[in-house]
Amino acid sequence: MAKQESNVDRIYNACRQMAANFEFKPDERINESSLATKLEASRTPVREALNRLVAEGFLTFQNGRGFFCRSLSPNRIMDLYEARVAIECEALRRCVERATDDEIALLVSYLDASEPHYQTCDDPMELLGMDEKFHMDLARLSQNSELVLMLNNLNDRIRYVRLVDLKSLRSSAPIVASEAAQLSAHRIILAAVERRDGDAAVAAMRSHIERRREEATDAVRIAYSQLYVPSD
Template sequence: MTLAVSNTEDTVSTVYAQLRSMAASFAFKPGERINESALSRDLGASRTPLREALNRLVAEGFVDFHAGRGFFCRALTDERITHLYQARMAIECETARQAALRAESDALDDINASLDSTADEYATCSDPLRLLELDEAFHMNLARLADNPELTRLLTTIYDKIRFVRAADLRSLQAAGRTTTERHRIILDLVRNGDAEGAAKAMRQHIENRAQHASAAVRLAFADLYAPQDTP
């Protein structure tokens, strides 16, 4: 009996991880009803673990559920994106503040070395997902220096919810010949100097600047999502 329970939990966890990744990347279009039968077939999972995984995603805000209608991909609206950026700002300002109070020099050296080693790639990268990976690496590494795993967990969830929009935003930023590297270096220097309030303020300015472009990023994301697919 214990083994059966374990297998069921493993199946749900596997399906959940797959669905979470799909929801974060908008494999389902915003507002689209999720076809459980087709999804069950595609993932090779029965309806029971699929439903449990979907309910987890509802609790986390990745998927919406409407009684009598089923599960739907979350809507990608200006308001929703604004709320997520506000939550991101609150978390990252605090992680920057705590990092300035706790971070060791060696850990900060590692982040600085990472910025140096990826600067050229960051400036020329044409893959928006790789660009996003490089950008997120700085923020997540800095967050870990706050030594608060709950803040890191919350930030990971926020990033998953705005990943598609941030990829579009970073791509448009790069197209304008700009990157976020210099902002990252300013924040890192303030953390290294132990200036907790200065680091938090710089982080706030950095995120507010990107949030101002969120609506345009949403429109760009929609254009990508609904662009006609090329036929072979």
């Protein structure tokens, strides 16, 4: 019962990660043969994986010309942030209705535990990981797997820009200020959930995400410069 991860899954996961990290550059054409060689497989399973990624919004496809990386534009990213608002706020509403006190308490203790790390951690990737985990755990309490899947997809498509955004925040503002604000936003949301105050929770969540959305245009600009400069 161990052999679950199939070859096409392996290829799919590898490509998904590459696409998420913009290892394929925006609008870049993807060469199936070289990708297949790199992943030590033939073109057939590679194409299957790429087709899934098209349906998930990571790639695009043009008949006769093949697969391309999705483009990276402020508008597109803002759309994704708005979709996040939609999904997370609805999930939150259902969470307030359905989550048990125990489940909420568990999330509170996670927040308690991760709070110190927020202050000391200087790896943006890890910070983002903690942030995403909180949001995903919260969404799971909605008991709606569709919303969870959608949020997971959105997170993966938006991550690169969020990471860039986080880095630029950290360089421009004191760590304590920006991250403490982030953290307290989570506390405010969760406190409202504990009170079973759906409206307050949703309002807090909305403004929490919206704040980041407004930075999207700048973040995309920075992202572009990062993508086309050899290294940092």
